Amino acid sequence: MSETGSEAPGGPGDAPVALTAREPHVPADQLVAEMVPPPRFDGVRFATYIPDPAQPSQTEAVRVLGAFADRLGGASRSADGGGPRRWFRRVPKQAAPAGPRGVYLDGGYGVGKTHLLASLWHAAPAAPGRKAFGTFVELTNLVGALGFQQTVRTLGDHQLLCIDEFELDDPGDTVLVSSLLARLVENGVALAATSNTLPGKLGEGRFAAADFLREIQGLSAHFRTLRIDGEDYRHRGLPEAPEPYAAEEVTRAAHRIPGASLDDFSALLGHLSSVHPSRYGELVRGVRAVCLTGLTPVPDQSTALRLVVLADRLYDREVPVLASGAPFDRLFSEDMLKGGYRKKYFRAISRLTALARDGGALVGADG
Template sequence: MLTAEALADLKSAILLPANADELVPPPRFAAKTFSNYLTDPAIPAQGVAVARIMAFARWRKRLRDWLRLRPVDKPGLYLDGGFGVGKTHLLAASWHAAHGVRRYLSFAEAVALVILYGADRATALLAGDLVCIDEFELDDPANTRLIDLLLDRLIASGTRIITTSNTVPGELGQGRFAIDQFRNQVARISERFEDVHVPGHDHRRRLLASDGADPVGWGTAVEPFSDGDRTAVVAAAALDQLLAEIPVVNLRRLAGRLSRLTMLDLEPFTNQHTALRFVHLVDKLYDGRVQLRVRSSAPLTGLFPEAHCQRAFAKKYQRCTSRLVELCA
């Protein structure tokens, strides 16, 4: 059984510099391919989207493209769609189908790399034939500037990019910050991508009880997981103290050391920084297929205050809630 103290003892390993070899699809998506993505026959546009994504992922540069004898497609493909429609499945499938040097990471990890190492080193770590970036979202001026800089350098190196988002390109940044001051940057970011809409329904919602009750692994009477080498039982406050010391790009290592996690005494968030650290952790627990139980006096839908859910990070909180439904089922 791992306690908060035992997890803290792992920090030296968790905090080692990022390694390009780690930037691969996580366990949940390690075996996702185009062939095992089940399109909904009732939604024909879904099959059209998959065909376009597959063609982009499998594309190989030809001699005439190197010689610039004709214009080529945009260097990026942008997959937009609602929660739980399979965009990340298609992103991982693209990674598996592509040729050459490939990297896979989240948008938050990409921004964290630029913050930690600078644009030059981050570009050197990521540059290749294809970079897959999950959950693209312009939440504030800082990450807008940083991702604009990183995209510039990656594309200049000849790297192609596929990204997923819950926001259509034309609405990036809207409602999150003073968009008028950054309209040129946002437009430049959007222009690098061809947009492909992935329609569908949130598959995770099927796990909710018909009466809307919380999943069985969430509530006041939840029992912690039993002993195990990769099982942790941690108070929410102690876990947050640990998360405050771990860069987002290193969280995958923490999740990789767990198979089951019980979080105790989780209360509704009042601090935005604490809430976002929790969101980043849930993303990595979800990616890593870590089983989760949460003892909380609050209903899952009350975890993030309504005021937070109407501001800059609203879609992050909505995605987190959707993923918690599956993790705690």
């Protein structure tokens, strides 16, 4: 399944693992098999999403997505009760139904978009092998592993494709994803996606979006946009994250906690540059707590974006974080927090803060 170094850590008394010593590899067939909601979202459903009464857009999103899932189920049989058929079946081009073929959840970080996207995946009536859930970076990596045509064949018979953290950071991805989704829609695949950016604004502030307006508008046409307003639920009514610990405390906790990892932050950032972001989930597979010493502000935007992906994978897998050095809200510079990727950075701070809160409980148990 994976190269040496990405197996699950050992038990009590074992030395902590070093993420920098891991070189994960994910075979193409595993990439496809693992296109399901991550562990944090295994048990979520529409019924477990608690809308903020002050934000009617949250209640509306649950209603619209529930109806979307119902239509997927209702269209799995023909109108006369006969055998299965697709909701968005392939029809002659001139007779293709007008309007978007999917839903797009836009909103700030922490409003529950991934919860709702995973709930839609769970509610879709298709068997797991005919519905897929993955992040944008995982989808683009799948194309790289399988090739474009094989990816179309692999996903083209699916009922639903859910894409979390939709992003267009370079022109190549814009054209690639636009072409892929167009082919999947032709095959009758329903689409759903989340992002912090409206589909017509994807790529804005990151590259010359005007040069790729046709592709971006083509992507937008596939989706009905649902705006979800609200505050970051991860920190409503909760105490602030613990202050950074002394390096000795982090090291002691790493040796005490079964399955923990221990790394110098700067060394880990350097290692991330040698691992494709789609493999970060495999990088932390089996790790029960990530312990980091010497946190400092990240030196550049490329490094910062890799850290964002790592934070997402740790959050998906509910891995607590213990750290010494700079607090998480000082990792990204003021320029970064005002630039085109600012929503990514704020999401990372939010998620790392939540995980640090979980990590604080582990340090407290250390006595």
